[in-house]
Amino acid sequence: MKKINFIAILLLVSLVFPSIAQDCNKELSKSRRVRVNSNQLRGDLLKVVQLDIRRKVLLWNEKYNATAAFIHPRVLITAGHNLTDRFDPVSKIRITVGFTSNNTYLKQQDVYTEMNNNIYVLPSYRENPTYEDDFGIIILPDSSLYKSARGHFILTPYVPSRPPKALFLSGYPDPVTGIKLWTDKTNNFFYTPDLLRYDFFTVEGSSGSPVYTGMNQLVAIHTGGFEERNVCNIGTPITAKMKSQISQWCRRHGIILQ
Numbered sequence: 001m002k003k004i005n006f007i008a009i010l011l012l013v014s015l016v017f018p019s020i021a022q023d024c025n026k027e028l029s030k031s032r033r034v035r036v037n038s039n040q041l042r043g044d045l046l047k048v049v050q051l052d053i054r055r056k057v058l059l060w061n062e063k064y065n066a067t068a069a070f071i072h073p074r075v076l077i078t079a080g081h082n083l084t085d086r087f088d089p090v091s092k093i094r095i096t097v098g099f100t101s102n103n104t105y106l107k108q109q110d111v112y113t114e115m116n117n118n119i120y121v122l123p124s125y126r127e128n129p130t131y132e133d134d135f136g137i138i139i140l141p142d143s144s145l146y147k148s149a150r151g152h153f154i155l156t157p158y159v160p161s162r163p164p165k166a167l168f169l170s171g172y173p174d175p176v177t178g179i180k181l182w183t184d185k186t187n188n189f190f191y192t193p194d195l196l197r198y199d200f201f202t203v204e205g206s207s208g209s210p211v212y213t214g215m216n217q218l219v220a221i222h223t224g225g226f227e228e229r230n231v232c233n234i235g236t237p238i239t240a241k242m243k244s245q246i247s248q249w250c251r252r253h254g255i256i257l258q
Helices: 002-016 026-032 043-047 123-127 240-251
Strands: 034-036 048-056 061-072 075-078 090-097 107-112 119-121 136-139 167-171 181-186 189-192 195-198 210-212 217-224 233-237
Touching: 026 181, 043 048, 043 167, 061 210, 061 217, 075 217, 075 240, 119 123, 136 240, 167 217
Parallel strands: none
Antiparallel strands: 034 181, 048 061, 048 090, 061 075, 075 136, 090 107, 119 136, 167 181, 167 210, 189 195, 195 233, 210 217, 217 233
């Protein structure tokens, strides 16, 4: 389903945005991004966390890495495919704030997870995954991690008619060569029906990275990265409907989103 949707999106983009759609040279953005050192951790960068995710498998626990961001002292938002139990359920997540090298971080917490108990993904995404529904949240047991983050993003619906001048993406890609926090800024982005496209360089581990403005507004979640150099990557935009659904999940835990 994702592949079919992606092909349709590419055809539409090539028709509506012929010049922009071919202008996502991710080799250039790879060199543009900045690695964050521990003495540079401040502001929005502290709101971005690294996820070490374990899935229950018959004989062993599958492990993979991803990114999430604070939208409340007890709530993290990430890509839905990081949490879905469509195949094997997520059983445990190690969450780290300020992870700038394999042995350097500010705070770490292990959270045992269960779908529709403290992690949430749309049932429609679990049954029929699409980029538009590729979002999920993690409810933390307390705000101990937040004390190190010292702030959270405001979940803000993306308004195509009033795009920001620039977008930022921060996350934890490429865990194979060691945990590193990277950040980037671009003005090379555009909106297609229901999706945000941009030239941010992303690899494994980037899924769930926040796409945000310089005004503390989280406007999308990184959900689709492609190896082809000139194919623009995908962010799932925040919508009013999505924010309403997330607020509904949070209210089950007595949490009110800003």
